[in-house]
Amino acid sequence: EVQLVQSGTEVKKPGESLKISCGGSGYTFSNYWVAWVRQTPGRGLEWIGIIYPRDSDTRYSPSLQGQVTISADRSIDTAYLQWSSLKSSDTAIYYCARLVGQHLDTLDHWGQGTLVTVSP
Amino acid sequence: QSALTQPASVSGSPGQSITISCTGTSNDVGGYDYVSWYHQYPGKAPKLIIYDVNNRPSWVSNRFTGSKSGNTASLTISGLQAEDEGDYYCTSYTTISTFVLFGGGTKVTVL
Numbered sequence: 001e002v003q004l005v006q007s008g009t010e011v012k013k014p015g016e017s018l019k020i021s022c023g024g025s026g027y028t029f030s031n032y033w034v035a036w037v038r039q040t041p042g043r044g045l046e047w048i049g050i051i052y053p054r055d056s057d058t059r060y061s062p063s064l065q066g067q068v069t070i071s072a073d074r075s076i077d078t079a080y081l082q083w084s085s086l087k088s089s090d091t092a093i094y095y096c097a098r099l100v101g102q103h104l105d106t107l108d109h110w111g112q113g114t115l116v117t118v119s120p
Numbered sequence: 121q122s123a124l125t126q127p128a129s130v131s132g133s134p135g136q137s138i139t140i141s142c143t144g145t146s147n148d149v150g151g152y153d154y155v156s157w158y159h160q161y162p163g164k165a166p167k168l169i170i171y172d173v174n175n176r177p178s179w180v181s182n183r184f185t186g187s188k189s190g191n192t193a194s195l196t197i198s199g200l201q202a203e204d205e206g207d208y209y210c211t212s213y214t215t216i217s218t219f220v221l222f223g224g225g226t227k228v229t230v231l
Contacts, residue, residue: 045166045209047219059218095165101172105154105213105220108177110165 002026004034004096004111011117012086019082020114022096029077030054033099035107036070036081038092050099051079086118124149124210124223131229137198140226142210143191148221150191154213156220157186157195161206170195202230 007021022034036048049060053072060070072079079096094114097107125143132138142149142157149155153173158166168177170186173193183204185196193212197204210223 044224045222047222050219061219101154101213103152103154103213103220105211106156106168106171107158107166107211108168108171110167113165 002098002109004098004109006094006096006111006114009115009117011119013120014086014088014118016086016118017082017084018086018116019080020094020116022079022081022111024077024079024098027098030074033104034072034079035097035099036068036079037095037097037107039095039113040092048081048094050104053077053079086116088118088120090116091118092116123214123221124212126208126210126223126226128224129227129229131231132197132200133231134200134202136200137196138200138228140195140197140208140210140228142193142195142212142223144193144212144214144221145191147216148212148214149188149193151215152213153188154220155186155188155193156211157184158209158211159204159206160209160225166209197228200230204228205230 003025005023030053035050047061049070051058051070069082096111098109100108155173157170160166169180173188174186183198187194208226211220
């Protein structure tokens, strides 16, 4: 069974750093792109970026490029999303998902989500 | 404002059929057969229910059907059940972005 398991809820202050994780199991983790998506009540579902764990090829949404870093550790089948300096606007639920399809067009399995709250 | 347009809400009575639309352009929905649909319960992650316009993953009931006409894709839920409540999102491959486009979501209520 394909599963993506994310790290738990985080509460941080503006300016703090954070790294959340997404562990894959039930499939060959290195062979599939992993997507990071965030969800907020006001902005709906929004792309952050994607990573191919086999070679760490990474692509970011233009609006978030430079604001976050996506990485992966093939040895432990885990992808990461990190911030060096959080802002209140980073408050959201963050999902990882496995990306499939000829044009990387389908998110076929999702993690349970990580709630990140950034507040003074 | 989302790139793909969905109605904010759709409702129906148990046993009825409802249809949710997802409108884009010829650069996305209208030009390619790479539309997916997702169902999300409150507080839970989205779950894939349709891919490539009209294909169902093995875990999805045949009460869910996808279709497309021109620049509009549609998701039809037949034999509506209480468990079908929640939010539904469409996505589409697009030529103008690395990433698929998201719809704004449709809240389905079973009356």
